[in-house]
Amino acid sequence: MRVAVIGAGGMAASHFKAYQRIPMLEVIAVCDIDSNAASNAGKEMGCRAFTDMDAMLDICEPDAVDICLPSFLHFETVMKCLARNLHIFCEKPLAHTSTEAEQILKEADRRGRVIQVGQVLRFWPEYQYLKESISNEKYGRLCHLLMQRQFGTHEAGSWYMDPEKCRMACFEMHIHDTDFINSMFGLPDYVDSVGREVPGIHLSYISTRYLYAGAEAVMQAEAGWSDSSLEFAAGYRAVFEHGVLEYKEGVVKEYPANEGAREVDLQGSMGIPSDIVGVIRELKEFEAKAEGRNVISLVSAESAADTIWILEKEQESAEQGKKICCRRKSRDANERK
Numbered sequence: 001m002r003v004a005v006i007g008a009g010g011m012a013a014s015h016f017k018a019y020q021r022i023p024m025l026e027v028i029a030v031c032d033i034d035s036n037a038a039s040n041a042g043k044e045m046g047c048r049a050f051t052d053m054d055a056m057l058d059i060c061e062p063d064a065v066d067i068c069l070p071s072f073l074h075f076e077t078v079m080k081c082l083a084r085n086l087h088i089f090c091e092k093p094l095a096h097t098s099t100e101a102e103q104i105l106k107e108a109d110r111r112g113r114v115i116q117v118g119q120v121l122r123f124w125p126e127y128q129y130l131k132e133s134i135s136n137e138k139y140g141r142l143c144h145l146l147m148q149r150q151f152g153t154h155e156a157g158s159w160y161m162d163p164e165k166c167r168m169a170c171f172e173m174h175i176h177d178t179d180f181i182n183s184m185f186g187l188p189d190y191v192d193s194v195g196r197e198v199p200g201i202h203l204s205y206i207s208t209r210y211l212y213a214g215a216e217a218v219m220q221a222e223a224g225w226s227d228s229s230l231e232f233a234a235g236y237r238a239v240f241e242h243g244v245l246e247y248k249e250g251v252v253k254e255y256p257a258n259e260g261a262r263e264v265d266l267q268g269s270m271g272i273p274s275d276i277v278g279v280i281r282e283l284k285e286f287e288a289k290a291e292g293r294n295v296i297s298l299v300s301a302e303s304a305a306d307t308i309w310i311l312e313k314e315q316e317s318a319e320q321g322k323k324i325c326c327r328r329k330s331r332d333a334n335e336r337k
């Protein structure tokens with residue numbers, strides 16, 4: 001399948017590493033409004049480089065696009081590419097509002113095009129192991145799950161620093177953990193969040209409890225960034241009836257009851273870092289769907305849109321200081337996972 005990549009910044013660099021390991025996906029062109037970024041990416045991928053998306057799509061006629069643009073450009077770019085009948089891989093978040101996300105789903109459905117969203121955690125070995133450990137009850141039932149990610153400050157002038165262009169830590173970082181919880185348990189009944197946004201000092205924080213009717217386990221996730229040199233970090237701690245599973249500083253460890261701690265050896269990555277493994281797997285899923293092959297899909301467009309819905313409810317909850325109902329009527333429960 002012939003792919004054109006739109007946006008050649010930080011995340012596209014990870015995608016390029018993944019493409020180099022997926023022979024069935026050929027990157028035929030890249031574009032970036034920054035001509036240096038475009039030309040460097042073109043050299044890296046051995047393909048044509050453009051500074052204008054429409055020119056690239058007119059000339060190169062790809063089968064699919066991979067959108068690695070700043071998040072505020074996702075909705076309009078996805079809609080433009082759908083109008084060209086292209087299959088679409090779009091980095092997270094699919095859109096900045098659930099209304100926009102639903103519009104994308106309708107248009108993709110009408111045109112019979114695939115929308116694959118870069119909710120990459122679902123493909124990370126460390127998070128797949130968490131999901132398995134919860135479902136097979138290796139250490140008994142889950143009692144408490146805490147998922148976390150944090151970062152310091154972004155580059156001055158970057159779109160990440162502009163609250164008009166970026167829905168801050170909630171839509172950029174916390175989205176990963178919210179989405180993972182959505183992938184494991186579906187839409188929560190309620191979310192109960194606290195948060196604070198002070199863009200002027202680059203303070204952005206959200207902490208949420210996900211409430212499921214009848215569930216005993218406490219499910220929480222938090223994320224934030226700050227005006228600091230704090231390095232990016234992400235992890236989780238899952239407390240079960242008879243043990244703990246923890247992912248910290250890039251290592252997954254199990255702490256079974258009455259036994260010593262042990263590191264979990266996650267096979268199958270062949271020394272490739274998890275962030276690239278995740279991208280390889282999600283791009284392969286995209287290719288298989290676009291080529292019409294049957295796959296066990298880990299990320300449906302509907303489920304990624306539900307994640308946007310949950311995030312909106314979390315922000316609403318933080319603003320209003322009360323728990324907010326997350327149930328929605330419009331789609332069938334089977335579509336959600």
Ligand SMILES: NC(=O)c1ccc[n+]([C@@H]2O[C@H](COP(=O)([O-])OP(=O)(O)OC[C@H]3O[C@@H](n4cnc5c(N)ncnc54)[C@H](O)[C@@H]3O)[C@@H](O)[C@H]2O)c1
Pocket residue numbers: 006007008009010011012031032033034037051053068069070071073091092093118119120159172
């Ligand atoms: N899945 C993940 O783990 C993950 C991690 C980081 C970022 N992301 C997502 O990837 C996307 C890109 O983030 P990033 O960190 O690479 O941002 P970035 O700022 O590093 O890169 C964006 C690139 O897009 C280019 N660009 C801007 N407007 C353009 C236009 N109109 N046409 C063509 N190019 C244009 C910029 O010049 C820049 O090179 C975001 O949506 C972000 O949320 C995902």
